Amino acid sequence: MEWLQQLINGISLGSIYALIALGYTMVYGIIKLINFAHGDVFMVGSFIGFYSITVFGLGFFPALIISMAACALFGVIIERIAYKRLRNATRIAALITAIGVSLLIEYGVIYIRGAQPEAYPDVFSNRSFELFGAQISVQSILILSVSVVLMILLQFIVHKTKTGKAMRAVSHDTEAAKLMGINVDNTISATFAIGSALAGAAGVIFGVYYTKIDPLMGVIPGVKAFVAAVLGGIGIIPGAMVGGLVLGVVETIVSALGFSLWRDAAAFVILILILIFRPSGIFGKNTREKV
Amino acid sequence: MKKSKQFWPFIIAAVIVYAVVQFLISNGMMNQFYSNTLIFISINIILAVSLHLVIGITGQFSIGHAGFLAVGAYISAIVTMKLHLPFIVAILVGGIVAALAGLVVGIPSLRLKGDYLAIATLGFAEIIRIVFLNIDAVGGAAGMQVSHLTTWTYAFVCLVITILVIVNFTNSRHGIASISVRENEIASDAMGINTTYYKVIAFSIGSFFAGVAGALYSHNFYIIQPSQFGFLKSFDILIFVVLGGLGSLSGAVLSAILLTVVSTYLQGYPETRMIIYSLVLILVMLYRPKGLMGTMEITDYFKLWRTPKGGGQHGK
Numbered sequence: 001m002e003w004l005q006q007l008i009n010g011i012s013l014g015s016i017y018a019l020i021a022l023g024y025t026m027v028y029g030i031i032k033l034i035n036f037a038h039g040d041v042f043m044v045g046s047f048i049g050f051y052s053i054t055v056f057g058l059g060f061f062p063a064l065i066i067s068m069a070a071c072a073l074f075g076v077i078i079e080r081i082a083y084k085r086l087r088n089a090t091r092i093a094a095l096i097t098a099i100g101v102s103l104l105i106e107y108g109v110i111y112i113r114g115a116q117p118e119a120y121p122d123v124f125s126n127r128s129f130e131l132f133g134a135q136i137s138v139q140s141i142l143i144l145s146v147s148v149v150l151m152i153l154l155q156f157i158v159h160k161t162k163t164g165k166a167m168r169a170v171s172h173d174t175e176a177a178k179l180m181g182i183n184v185d186n187t188i189s190a191t192f193a194i195g196s197a198l199a200g201a202a203g204v205i206f207g208v209y210y211t212k213i214d215p216l217m218g219v220i221p222g223v224k225a226f227v228a229a230v231l232g233g234i235g236i237i238p239g240a241m242v243g244g245l246v247l248g249v250v251e252t253i254v255s256a257l258g259f260s261l262w263r264d265a266a267a268f269v270i271l272i273l274i275l276i277f278r279p280s281g282i283f284g285k286n287t288r289e290k291v
Numbered sequence: 292m293k294k295s296k297q298f299w300p301f302i303i304a305a306v307i308v309y310a311v312v313q314f315l316i317s318n319g320m321m322n323q324f325y326s327n328t329l330i331f332i333s334i335n336i337i338l339a340v341s342l343h344l345v346i347g348i349t350g351q352f353s354i355g356h357a358g359f360l361a362v363g364a365y366i367s368a369i370v371t372m373k374l375h376l377p378f379i380v381a382i383l384v385g386g387i388v389a390a391l392a393g394l395v396v397g398i399p400s401l402r403l404k405g406d407y408l409a410i411a412t413l414g415f416a417e418i419i420r421i422v423f424l425n426i427d428a429v430g431g432a433a434g435m436q437v438s439h440l441t442t443w444t445y446a447f448v449c450l451v452i453t454i455l456v457i458v459n460f461t462n463s464r465h466g467i468a469s470i471s472v473r474e475n476e477i478a479s480d481a482m483g484i485n486t487t488y489y490k491v492i493a494f495s496i497g498s499f500f501a502g503v504a505g506a507l508y509s510h511n512f513y514i515i516q517p518s519q520f521g522f523l524k525s526f527d528i529l530i531f532v533v534l535g536g537l538g539s540l541s542g543a544v545l546s547a548i549l550l551t552v553v554s555t556y557l558q559g560y561p562e563t564r565m566i567i568y569s570l571v572l573i574l575v576m577l578y579r580p581k582g583l584m585g586t587m588e589i590t591d592y593f594k595l596w597r598t599p600k601g602g603g604q605h606g607k
Contacts, residue, residue: 032406034406034409034410082573082577085577086576086577089576089580090580091405091406092352092405092537093576093580094576095352095406095409096529096533096572096576097572097573097576097577099354099526099529099572100569100570100571100572100573100576101569101573102569103526103565103568103569103572104566104569104570104573106565107562107565107566107569108566110562111562111563111566115562219522223413223417226410227414230407230410261421261424261425262421262425264417264421265417265418265421265422268414268415268417268418268421269418271410271411271414272399272400272411272414272415272418275400275403275407275410275411276399276400276402276403279403279407
């Protein structure tokens with residue numbers, strides 16, 4: 001059952017994209033900024049997880065939690081230092097700043113520890129079992145379940161807690177939210193914290209699954225996660241999850257058909273098609289332009 | 292800015308600069324390192340000015356300029372290395388094919404605005420790069436050997452032509468229409484300007500000169516590889532335009548010169564160079580979001596000096 005195997009690989013890859021895409025889509029929904037540095041938060045999370053496992057000898061779950069906490073803090077620092085004073089700047093200025101922050105993180109990490117890649121340690125046994133003739137490793141099941149748990153947790157935070165309510169209010173109408181007594185600055189910071197924590201988790205999962213990490217690893221998954229967010233409808237949380245999974249499955253199918261060198265192009269072709277034919281994404285609603 | 296007033300002084304200044312440098316090179320007073328740096332500066336100025344037309348004049352935020360650079364580089368390399376035609380033909384063919392690529396990319400993607408356009412151009416640039424990566428005839432990932440044909444003369448003549456064409460375009464009615472698209476697209480649409488037409492025109496002219504720069508670039512380096520034309524190259528070009536001031540041609544030229552010199556001296560420390568670049572990008576955006584020169588040109592400063600009260604004519 002070759003196709004079942006490929007489908008599972010695709011879903012595992014897609015769940016990583018979905019976790020990163022959630023951060024993009026939440027930040028875009030709330031301050032209309034494409035946070036280019038998000039892919040690099042993912043990279044930093046991966047390295048924090050790596051050092052927690054190798055240097056401090058922690059297991060997978062403690063490393064995951066440390067990495068998420070550190071990334072949440074990191075995301076808030078980025079927001080406070082670089083993006084906060086750009087709230088009223090032009091969109092282009094904000095985008096260029098985000099590109100600058102992204103380059104600064106990448107090359108800052110290279111400056112500190114060098115550009116050489118690291119091999120992630122094995123944290124799970126490499127057992128696998130057969131299901132309808134497909135080899136399914138325990139690892140991919142665990143990774144998938146961690147992603148699913150995190151996404152359910154996110155849905156809970158967004159829909160059931162006060163912070164989540166504030167986030168939805170700010171993304172709907174910042175001015176009105178301010179008038180209702182919501183602290184917009186704190187809400188935006190909370191959004192960055194949650195999005196970055198998810199990116200950190202994705203970083204650790206990516207490291208465990210693909211075993212090789214390096215300081216520039218965030219660039220391509222970052223852009224692809226953005227594609228996933230656009231695919232699902234940017235600013236819409238379930239859209240990012242579906243978009244990530246679709247993108248992961250499509251990429252895996254393209255590789256499985258023997259075009260593995262064209263895999264990266266597939267994501268961009270999807271992006272351009274979706275931007276041209278349905279810019280609001282799968283779940284998006286058409287908004288009318290006001291003059 | 293009247294064309295008749297500035298055209299001849301510009302030509303004379305260009306001829307003098309060219310003659311002085313050519314004299315120094317042929318006399319052996321300027322060694323290989325410096326003449327190479329000058330060629331590199333010229334290529335970067337062409338790139339900066341061509342992107343300035345797209346971002347600064349027409350206001351279309353493209354971050355995939357390296358894609359057109361790649362098209363020019365590869366097509367011209369094929370013309371000289373496989374078809375054995377002269378270099379001047381290669382430059383022209385590289386530019387024309389890049390302009391066609393600009394049309395193909397621009398017509399669908401320029402319907403998008405702002406962030407979406409930026410991401411779409413980035414995606415197209417990546418697709419172009421992956422296409423070259425997968426064509427075995429141009430060497431794939433290993434790259435393609437190109438003979439060294441770029442000289443100071445070629446680089447400087449291309450530079451002068453680029454600046455002349457873009458300045459004249461900016462001052463023509465088409466340029467003014469493009470500026471109106473930058474200032475307010477809806478208003479200029481309402482005034483009867485075909486905004487899509489001007490966006491596509493500016494985009495393909497920008498791509499043409501990026502292709503010319505690509506031809507000079509590939510014949511200056513002995514080897515071209517798809518990895519030279521990734522995201523980072525696009526960002527390199529972007530920072531010239533942003534630092535100089537969105538909408539200022541002389542700003543783009545000055546920052547291209549400045550940053551090329553800085554990065555030449557930091558060649559041994561690539562990480563430091565990128566850290567400085569990114570810090571400059573962030574600090575300029577935070578404290579001076581219009582770039583160093585804003586939309587002013589150097590000639591506007593001369594006017595300011597002559598009329599001490601400033602007058603109302605600086606700026607756009």
